[in-house]
Amino acid sequence: MAGQSRKWMILVATIWIQAFTGTNFDFSAYSSDLKSVLGISQVQLNYLATASDLGKVFGWSSGLALMYLPLWVVLFMAAFMGFFSYGLQWLVIRNAISLPYILVFLLCLLAGYSICWFNTVCYVLCIRNFPANRTLALSLTVSFNGVSAALYSLAGNAINSSSSSIYLLLNAFVPLIISVAALIPILRQPSLDPLPPDGVKRDSLIFLMLNFVAVLTGVYLLLSGSTSSGATARLLFAGALFLLAFPLFIPGIIYARGWFCRTIYSRIEGSGFILVDVDDLELHRELLVQEASSLGNGLLLSDNGVSNYSITEQKSAESGGCCQTVLQKDQLAMLGEEHPAKLLLRRLDFWLYYIAYFCGGTIGLVYSNNLGQIAESRGQSSSTTTLVTLYSSFSFFGRLLSAAPDYIRAKMYFARTGWLAIALLPMPVAFCLLAVSGQSMALHVGTAVIGLSSGFIFAAAVSITSELFGPNSVGVNHNILITNIPVGSLVYGLLAAIVYDANVESGLKDFITDSMVCMGRLCYFFTFVLWGCLSLLGLVSSVLLFLRTRSAYDRFERNRLTQLY
Secondary structure (H helix, E strand, O other), X not given: OHXXXXXXXXXXXXXXXXXXXXXXXXXXXXXXXXXXXXXXXXXXXXXXXXXXXXXXXHOHHHHHHHHHXXXXXXXXXXXXXXXXXXXXXXXXXXXXXOOOHHHHHHHXXXXXXXXXXHHHHXXXXXXXXXXXXXXXXXXXXXXXXXXXXXXXXXXXXXXXXXXXXXXXXXXXXXXXXXXXXXXXXXXXXOOOOOOOOOHHHHHHHHXXXXXXXXXXXHHHHHHHOOOOOHHHHHHHHXXXXXHHXXXXXXXXXXXXXXXXXXXXXXXXXXXXXXXXXXXXXXXXXXXXXXXXXXXXXXXXXOOOOEEXXXXXXXXXXXXXXXXXXXXXXXXXXOOOOOOOHHHHOOOHHHHHHHHHHHOOHHHHXXXXXXXXXXXXXXXXXXXXXXXXXXXXXXXXXXXXXXXXXXXXXXXXXXXXXXXXXXXXXXXXXXXXXXXXOOOHHHHHHHHHHHHHHHHHHHHHHHHHHHHHHOOOOHHHHHHHHOXXXXXXXXXXXXXXXXXXXXXXXXXXXXXXXXXXEEOOOHHHHHHHHHHHHHXXXXXXXXXXXXXXXXXXXXXXXXXXXXXXX
């Protein structure tokens, strides 16, 4: 029981690390003041936001570091990179020191780089300690990364609600403090003993309980808002910390009361929580090979795992035209087939997936980076932290929802790529609402919907990459996928900044110190229209991906049920 208890202690530590290291999500809370202090344009401010996302381009280096350094060393390297980069930015925004623009850009790059290292440490901890339930562990912990901005907003208001520079100070110190707190469970990781027969199902119920606590945490942060200050804000922040500490009861109960595990097993014996893991995928491959051999002229598998045409499929494609050909050519034969990078880049499925992410989740992230200027342009500067909290909370809910397919699988099965398409569906509607309406309610509703949609995509992406292109290659393949984030951050943000500055020059302007501020709906109208059209393209791409991969998911599910019954 001691080993099981330590395993859950590590999960709690991972939750805390993720909850307080999503420091790039609160950029919009202090971006206006940073722009004013540096005396830069909106285009230059966009480059600073992009610099934070550029760290993902070098995310592979954290995996390389883990090959030669202990995990706790990599954790503290990430913490000190963040402490140095955010600490110097705090001194700049406080006018304690003066740095040229290029050095501030490099500090933003280093800050984003540190976040990638934190994320890699958390991924490794989840995969090592929850190999059978890694999908649930990853989705739960990644979800808390989305609530960072709401936590920092509450903490900032509790300390000094009138200062936006407090966010940079918190970004510098809090991840370092959390790393120190997480050191003991990380150093005392349990041995990798196989789970007992009831282990997977028992752990699934515990994850369900933790997800319920996570939902309560998100609702609490959403309802507590960010408008309170002083003693009220400190009380609300203490309540948020209590909810984050609540999962500590689980390893304590497991350690003190062994019989509780048996009670859990007896109650969920028929729940049917079975996840896609490596062993399942290997079994699935064997069953497919046997099926292909028995069918003869049916499904033929090539060496790289991509299905060729059967005679029936070829005739169907010829009669259905080019659209049918797109859906069937080089169609995925099975889930979990390993795709090296060279093969990955030749797959149509990957590029459909890449476009769906690029025109979905990435646009949502860029929108959050611009929330400060969006609120300011509509005369709602005082609502910036409220909008940041709203986006953060609903991004958190979206990330939690990404685990729903695993929980309802026994009742209702649907391909994960289909869930991706459903998650993208509300985003074009949200941007349309933002473009046509200048009301405060539209801004809040649109922000919530975009946060929910993009949060789901961020959390589901790791599992989808693993299922479509192989679990063993997921580290490399997922890093290739998320190269769209810095590219999108640069392109989308630059477009928004150019439109913003163009409207300033046309006379829709006000002055705050030395920086120009665009006022009015035109500041972002064209940007919202274009982002809405691009998110519609992402939706179409995700639907095509679903149609091309549905047969592989259905085949996997049939074979899984055959083995169960």
